[in-house]
Amino acid sequence: MSERTPPVKLIILDRDGVINLDSDAFIKSPEEWIPIPGSMEAIARLNQAAYRVVVATNQSGIARGLFSMHALNAIHQKMHDAAQQAGADIDAVFFCPHAADANCDCRKPKPGLLHEIASRYEVSMKGVPTVGDSLRDLQAGYVVGCVPFLVRTGKGIVTEAKGGLPPGTTVFDTLSAVVDHLLTPA
Template sequence: MKLIILDRDGVINHDSDAFIKSPEEWVPVSGSLQAIARLNQAGYTVVVATNQSGVGRRLFDMTTLNAIHQKMHQLAQQAGATIDAVFYCPHMADDNCDCRKPRAGMFHEIARRYDVSLKGVPTVGDSLRDLQAGFVAGCRPYLVQTGKGKKTLEKGGLPPGTGVFADLASVVDHLLEHNNSLSGE
Protein backbone atom coordinates (compact mmCIF):
# COMPACT_ATOMS: atom_id res chain seq x y z
CA MET A 1 0.00 0.00 0.00
CA LYS A 2 1.23 3.46 -0.93
CA LEU A 3 0.14 5.80 1.84
CA ILE A 4 0.56 9.54 2.34
CA ILE A 5 -0.49 11.54 5.40
CA LEU A 6 -1.42 15.20 4.96
CA ASP A 7 -2.08 17.95 7.44
CA ARG A 8 -5.25 19.89 6.56
CA ASP A 9 -5.01 23.61 7.41
CA GLY A 10 -2.20 25.28 5.49
CA VAL A 11 -1.60 22.24 3.27
CA ILE A 12 -4.94 21.40 1.63
CA ASN A 13 -6.80 24.58 2.54
CA HIS A 14 -5.86 28.12 3.48
CA ASP A 15 -5.19 28.48 7.20
CA SER A 16 -6.44 31.16 9.58
CA ASP A 17 -5.05 32.28 12.92
CA ALA A 18 -8.70 32.63 13.94
CA PHE A 19 -9.35 28.94 13.03
CA ILE A 20 -11.45 27.55 10.20
CA LYS A 21 -14.83 27.61 11.98
CA SER A 22 -17.33 27.00 9.18
CA PRO A 23 -17.58 25.33 5.77
CA GLU A 24 -17.64 28.82 4.21
CA GLU A 25 -14.18 29.54 5.67
CA TRP A 26 -12.72 26.33 4.21
CA VAL A 27 -11.04 27.37 0.93
CA PRO A 28 -8.60 25.03 -0.84
CA VAL A 29 -5.05 26.10 -1.60
CA SER A 30 -4.74 26.46 -5.37
CA GLY A 31 -3.78 23.12 -6.93
CA SER A 32 -4.05 21.10 -3.69
CA LEU A 33 -7.13 19.06 -4.64
CA GLN A 34 -5.74 18.37 -8.11
CA ALA A 35 -2.51 17.20 -6.44
CA ILE A 36 -4.51 14.76 -4.31
CA ALA A 37 -6.21 13.50 -7.47
CA ARG A 38 -2.79 12.84 -9.00
CA LEU A 39 -1.78 10.92 -5.86
CA ASN A 40 -4.95 8.83 -6.16
CA GLN A 41 -4.21 8.12 -9.83
CA ALA A 42 -0.73 6.94 -8.82
CA GLY A 43 -2.25 4.48 -6.35
CA TYR A 44 -1.81 6.41 -3.11
CA THR A 45 -4.18 6.15 -0.17
CA VAL A 46 -4.55 9.74 1.07
CA VAL A 47 -5.17 10.28 4.77
CA VAL A 48 -5.51 13.57 6.65
CA ALA A 49 -4.21 13.99 10.23
CA THR A 50 -5.26 17.32 11.69
CA ASN A 51 -5.30 19.09 15.05
CA GLN A 52 -8.72 20.68 15.51
CA SER A 53 -8.51 22.35 18.92
CA GLY A 54 -11.32 24.70 17.88
CA VAL A 55 -13.64 21.90 19.02
CA GLY A 56 -12.04 21.81 22.48
CA ARG A 57 -12.09 25.60 22.60
CA ARG A 58 -15.82 25.52 21.74
CA LEU A 59 -15.30 27.72 18.69
CA PHE A 60 -17.26 25.13 16.70
CA ASP A 61 -18.87 21.80 17.43
CA MET A 62 -18.54 18.31 15.94
CA THR A 63 -21.48 18.91 13.59
CA THR A 64 -19.66 21.92 12.14
CA LEU A 65 -16.36 20.02 11.90
CA ASN A 66 -18.17 17.25 10.03
CA ALA A 67 -19.72 19.85 7.69
CA ILE A 68 -16.27 21.35 7.01
CA HIS A 69 -14.91 17.89 6.18
CA GLN A 70 -17.96 17.15 4.02
CA LYS A 71 -17.18 20.28 1.98
CA MET A 72 -13.54 19.17 1.70
CA HIS A 73 -14.61 15.72 0.45
CA GLN A 74 -17.13 17.21 -2.01
CA LEU A 75 -14.66 19.66 -3.51
CA ALA A 76 -12.03 16.91 -3.67
CA GLN A 77 -14.45 14.67 -5.56
CA GLN A 78 -15.23 17.49 -7.98
CA ALA A 79 -11.48 17.65 -8.68
CA GLY A 80 -11.35 13.88 -9.21
CA ALA A 81 -9.73 13.28 -5.82
CA THR A 82 -10.51 11.02 -2.90
CA ILE A 83 -9.44 11.62 0.68
CA ASP A 84 -9.66 8.14 2.16
CA ALA A 85 -9.86 9.10 5.84
CA VAL A 86 -9.62 12.06 8.20
CA PHE A 87 -8.08 11.61 11.64
CA TYR A 88 -8.39 14.57 13.97
CA CYS A 89 -7.54 15.64 17.50
CA PRO A 90 -10.25 17.82 19.06
CA HIS A 91 -8.21 18.56 22.19
CA MET A 92 -6.45 21.72 23.33
CA ALA A 93 -2.72 21.71 24.11
CA ASP A 94 -3.45 21.83 27.86
CA ASP A 95 -5.40 18.55 27.62
CA ASN A 96 -2.09 16.68 27.36
CA CYS A 97 -3.53 13.99 25.07
CA ASP A 98 -1.49 11.59 22.93
CA CYS A 99 -3.28 12.42 19.68
CA ARG A 100 -2.43 16.13 19.41
CA LYS A 101 0.54 16.80 17.17
CA PRO A 102 3.52 17.03 17.85
CA ARG A 103 2.74 13.75 19.62
CA ALA A 104 2.37 10.83 17.27
CA GLY A 105 -0.90 9.31 18.52
CA MET A 106 -2.86 10.03 15.33
CA PHE A 107 -0.05 8.55 13.25
CA HIS A 108 0.03 5.39 15.37
CA GLU A 109 -3.75 5.11 14.99
CA ILE A 110 -3.41 5.44 11.20
CA ALA A 111 -0.78 2.65 11.24
CA ARG A 112 -3.11 0.44 13.30
CA ARG A 113 -6.17 1.19 11.19
CA TYR A 114 -4.36 0.41 7.93
CA ASP A 115 -2.17 -2.32 9.44
CA VAL A 116 1.01 -0.80 7.98
CA SER A 117 4.39 0.43 9.11
CA LEU A 118 4.83 4.17 8.68
CA LYS A 119 8.55 3.81 7.99
CA GLY A 120 9.28 6.09 5.04
CA VAL A 121 5.62 7.07 4.50
CA PRO A 122 5.52 10.67 3.27
CA THR A 123 3.81 13.17 5.56
CA VAL A 124 3.16 16.76 4.54
CA GLY A 125 2.68 19.67 6.91
CA ASP A 126 3.16 23.40 7.27
CA SER A 127 4.16 23.47 10.95
CA LEU A 128 6.97 22.00 12.98
CA ARG A 129 4.53 19.98 15.08
CA ASP A 130 3.15 18.28 11.93
CA LEU A 131 6.64 17.26 10.89
CA GLN A 132 7.69 16.17 14.39
CA ALA A 133 4.67 13.90 14.83
CA GLY A 134 5.30 12.20 11.51
CA PHE A 135 9.03 11.92 12.05
CA VAL A 136 8.60 10.27 15.47
CA ALA A 137 6.24 7.74 13.84
CA GLY A 138 8.85 6.92 11.17
CA CYS A 139 7.43 9.02 8.33
CA ARG A 140 9.44 11.03 5.80
CA PRO A 141 8.55 14.69 6.52
CA TYR A 142 7.82 17.28 3.85
CA LEU A 143 7.31 20.96 4.67
CA VAL A 144 5.15 23.11 2.40
CA GLN A 145 5.59 26.88 2.38
CA THR A 146 1.86 27.52 2.25
CA GLY A 147 -0.02 28.25 5.50
CA LYS A 148 2.52 28.63 8.31
CA GLY A 149 5.25 26.93 6.26
CA LYS A 150 7.42 29.96 5.52
CA LYS A 151 7.51 30.94 9.21
CA THR A 152 8.27 27.33 10.13
CA LEU A 153 11.18 27.28 7.69
CA GLU A 154 12.54 30.59 9.04
CA LYS A 155 12.48 29.29 12.62
CA GLY A 156 14.45 26.19 11.63
CA GLY A 157 14.86 23.06 13.72
CA LEU A 158 13.23 20.82 11.12
CA PRO A 159 13.52 17.05 11.59
CA PRO A 160 16.47 15.49 9.73
CA GLY A 161 15.76 14.79 6.07
CA THR A 162 12.79 17.14 5.78
CA GLY A 163 12.00 18.02 2.18
CA VAL A 164 10.95 21.64 1.62
CA PHE A 165 8.59 22.54 -1.22
CA ALA A 166 6.45 25.49 -2.28
CA ASP A 167 3.12 23.69 -1.91
CA LEU A 168 1.39 20.31 -1.96
CA ALA A 169 1.42 20.19 -5.77
CA SER A 170 5.23 20.55 -5.72
CA VAL A 171 5.57 17.74 -3.17
CA VAL A 172 3.39 15.52 -5.35
CA ASP A 173 5.48 16.37 -8.43
CA HIS A 174 8.57 15.27 -6.49
CA LEU A 175 7.01 12.05 -5.14
CA LEU A 176 5.60 10.96 -8.50
CA GLU A 177 8.85 11.76 -10.31
CA HIS A 178 10.82 9.85 -7.64
CA ASN A 179 8.42 6.86 -7.84
CA ASN A 180 8.70 6.76 -11.63
CA SER A 181 12.50 6.78 -11.49
CA LEU A 182 12.44 3.96 -8.92
CA SER A 183 10.22 1.82 -11.13
CA GLY A 184 12.34 2.47 -14.23
CA GLU A 185 9.67 4.40 -16.13
Protein backbone atom coordinates (compact mmCIF):
# COMPACT_ATOMS: atom_id res chain seq x y z
CA MET A 1 0.00 0.00 0.00
CA SER A 2 1.46 3.36 -0.96
CA GLU A 3 1.21 6.35 1.31
CA ARG A 4 -0.51 9.34 -0.20
CA THR A 5 1.15 12.70 0.22
CA PRO A 6 -1.36 15.22 1.52
CA PRO A 7 -2.13 17.99 -0.96
CA VAL A 8 -0.11 21.17 -0.57
CA LYS A 9 -2.09 23.97 1.10
CA LEU A 10 -0.91 27.23 -0.42
CA ILE A 11 -1.78 30.84 0.17
CA ILE A 12 -0.42 33.59 -2.06
CA LEU A 13 0.24 37.01 -0.60
CA ASP A 14 1.17 40.26 -2.24
CA ARG A 15 4.04 41.94 -0.40
CA ASP A 16 3.74 45.74 -0.26
CA GLY A 17 0.52 46.79 1.45
CA VAL A 18 -0.31 43.27 2.67
CA ILE A 19 2.76 42.12 4.62
CA ASN A 20 4.58 45.43 4.95
CA LEU A 21 3.75 49.11 4.80
CA ASP A 22 3.53 50.40 1.25
CA SER A 23 5.08 53.54 -0.21
CA ASP A 24 4.24 55.42 -3.40
CA ALA A 25 8.01 56.07 -3.61
CA PHE A 26 8.67 52.27 -3.57
CA ILE A 27 10.34 50.20 -0.88
CA LYS A 28 13.96 50.62 -2.00
CA SER A 29 16.01 49.40 0.97
CA PRO A 30 15.74 47.08 3.97
CA GLU A 31 15.40 50.17 6.18
CA GLU A 32 12.21 51.14 4.33
CA TRP A 33 10.68 47.66 4.72
CA ILE A 34 8.44 47.80 7.82
CA PRO A 35 6.01 44.97 8.58
CA ILE A 36 2.36 45.83 9.11
CA PRO A 37 1.57 45.14 12.77
CA GLY A 38 0.25 41.58 13.10
CA SER A 39 1.27 40.43 9.61
CA MET A 40 4.16 38.21 10.71
CA GLU A 41 2.03 36.63 13.44
CA ALA A 42 -0.72 36.01 10.87
CA ILE A 43 1.81 34.19 8.65
CA ALA A 44 2.91 32.12 11.66
CA ARG A 45 -0.71 31.10 12.27
CA LEU A 46 -1.01 30.06 8.62
CA ASN A 47 2.13 27.94 8.97
CA GLN A 48 0.73 26.32 12.12
CA ALA A 49 -2.35 25.39 10.09
CA ALA A 50 -0.07 23.70 7.51
CA TYR A 51 -0.25 26.46 4.88
CA ARG A 52 2.79 27.15 2.74
CA VAL A 53 2.99 30.91 2.38
CA VAL A 54 4.17 32.22 -0.97
CA VAL A 55 4.68 35.86 -1.91
CA ALA A 56 3.95 37.12 -5.45
CA THR A 57 4.98 40.73 -5.98
CA ASN A 58 5.56 43.24 -8.75
CA GLN A 59 8.90 44.98 -8.25
CA SER A 60 9.17 47.38 -11.20
CA GLY A 61 11.57 49.55 -9.17
CA ILE A 62 14.31 47.27 -10.52
CA ALA A 63 13.49 48.11 -14.15
CA ARG A 64 13.13 51.77 -13.22
CA GLY A 65 16.62 51.78 -11.69
CA LEU A 66 15.28 52.74 -8.24
CA PHE A 67 16.97 49.78 -6.55
CA SER A 68 19.14 46.82 -7.48
CA MET A 69 18.67 43.06 -7.26
CA HIS A 70 21.09 43.18 -4.35
CA ALA A 71 18.80 45.64 -2.53
CA LEU A 72 15.72 43.52 -3.33
CA ASN A 73 17.45 40.43 -1.96
CA ALA A 74 18.37 42.35 1.21
CA ILE A 75 14.75 43.51 1.60
CA HIS A 76 13.52 39.95 1.23
CA GLN A 77 16.14 38.71 3.70
CA LYS A 78 14.82 41.23 6.23
CA MET A 79 11.28 39.97 5.55
CA HIS A 80 12.36 36.33 6.07
CA ASP A 81 14.22 37.28 9.26
CA ALA A 82 11.17 39.14 10.63
CA ALA A 83 8.99 36.14 9.80
CA GLN A 84 11.34 33.76 11.60
CA GLN A 85 11.42 36.00 14.66
CA ALA A 86 7.61 35.64 14.79
CA GLY A 87 7.80 31.88 14.35
CA ALA A 88 6.71 32.13 10.72
CA ASP A 89 8.11 30.89 7.44
CA ILE A 90 7.64 32.40 4.01
CA ASP A 91 8.19 29.47 1.70
CA ALA A 92 9.13 31.42 -1.44
CA VAL A 93 9.05 34.85 -3.06
CA PHE A 94 8.16 35.16 -6.74
CA PHE A 95 8.62 38.61 -8.26
CA CYS A 96 8.35 40.49 -11.52
CA PRO A 97 11.26 42.92 -12.02
CA HIS A 98 9.81 44.45 -15.21
CA ALA A 99 8.28 47.86 -15.85
CA ALA A 100 4.61 48.13 -16.78
CA ASP A 101 5.44 48.82 -20.44
CA ALA A 102 7.53 45.64 -20.79
CA ASN A 103 4.39 43.65 -21.65
CA CYS A 104 5.77 40.59 -19.82
CA ASP A 105 3.61 37.70 -18.64
CA CYS A 106 4.82 37.89 -15.04
CA ARG A 107 3.63 41.39 -14.10
CA LYS A 108 0.32 41.29 -12.29
CA PRO A 109 -2.52 41.55 -13.37
CA LYS A 110 -1.20 38.96 -15.84
CA PRO A 111 -1.05 35.51 -14.22
CA GLY A 112 2.53 34.53 -15.09
CA LEU A 113 3.78 34.55 -11.47
CA LEU A 114 0.84 32.38 -10.45
CA HIS A 115 1.54 29.92 -13.27
CA GLU A 116 5.15 29.75 -12.04
CA ILE A 117 3.94 29.03 -8.50
CA ALA A 118 1.55 26.33 -9.75
CA SER A 119 4.38 24.72 -11.70
CA ARG A 120 6.89 24.89 -8.83
CA TYR A 121 4.46 23.35 -6.33
CA GLU A 122 2.78 21.04 -8.86
CA VAL A 123 -0.69 22.20 -7.83
CA SER A 124 -3.77 23.70 -9.38
CA MET A 125 -4.45 27.29 -8.37
CA LYS A 126 -8.17 26.51 -8.17
CA GLY A 127 -9.37 27.49 -4.72
CA VAL A 128 -6.00 28.80 -3.51
CA PRO A 129 -6.50 31.95 -1.43
CA THR A 130 -4.73 35.02 -2.75
CA VAL A 131 -4.48 38.22 -0.71
CA GLY A 132 -3.77 41.65 -2.16
CA ASP A 133 -4.37 45.34 -1.68
CA SER A 134 -4.75 46.24 -5.37
CA LEU A 135 -7.05 45.20 -8.17
CA ARG A 136 -4.18 43.75 -10.20
CA ASP A 137 -3.25 41.37 -7.35
CA LEU A 138 -6.79 40.02 -7.28
CA GLN A 139 -7.17 39.87 -11.08
CA ALA A 140 -4.01 37.79 -11.47
CA GLY A 141 -5.31 35.26 -8.97
CA TYR A 142 -8.88 35.25 -10.18
CA VAL A 143 -8.03 34.29 -13.78
CA VAL A 144 -6.24 31.14 -12.58
CA GLY A 145 -9.01 30.12 -10.16
CA CYS A 146 -7.71 31.56 -6.89
CA VAL A 147 -10.11 32.82 -4.24
CA PRO A 148 -9.50 36.59 -3.97
CA PHE A 149 -9.21 38.47 -0.67
CA LEU A 150 -8.74 42.24 -0.55
CA VAL A 151 -7.18 43.84 2.52
CA ARG A 152 -7.79 47.48 3.41
CA THR A 153 -4.14 48.04 4.32
CA GLY A 154 -1.81 49.57 1.72
CA LYS A 155 -3.88 50.69 -1.27
CA GLY A 156 -6.82 48.49 -0.25
CA ILE A 157 -9.23 51.23 0.85
CA VAL A 158 -8.76 53.06 -2.48
CA THR A 159 -9.08 49.77 -4.39
CA GLU A 160 -12.32 48.92 -2.57
CA ALA A 161 -13.76 52.38 -3.21
CA LYS A 162 -13.06 52.15 -6.96
CA GLY A 163 -15.05 48.91 -7.18
CA GLY A 164 -14.83 46.44 -10.03
CA LEU A 165 -13.43 43.68 -7.82
CA PRO A 166 -13.40 40.15 -9.23
CA PRO A 167 -16.52 38.11 -8.40
CA GLY A 168 -16.31 36.41 -5.02
CA THR A 169 -13.77 38.85 -3.56
CA THR A 170 -14.05 39.10 0.20
CA VAL A 171 -12.78 42.27 1.90
CA PHE A 172 -11.06 42.34 5.30
CA ASP A 173 -9.25 45.07 7.23
CA THR A 174 -5.92 43.23 7.53
CA LEU A 175 -4.05 40.05 6.67
CA SER A 176 -4.66 38.95 10.26
CA ALA A 177 -8.44 39.24 9.71
CA VAL A 178 -8.16 37.16 6.50
CA VAL A 179 -6.29 34.50 8.46
CA ASP A 180 -8.95 34.55 11.21
CA HIS A 181 -11.54 33.89 8.48
CA LEU A 182 -9.54 31.11 6.79
CA LEU A 183 -8.78 29.31 10.05
CA THR A 184 -12.30 29.49 11.48
CA PRO A 185 -13.98 26.11 11.08
CA ALA A 186 -16.95 26.22 8.72
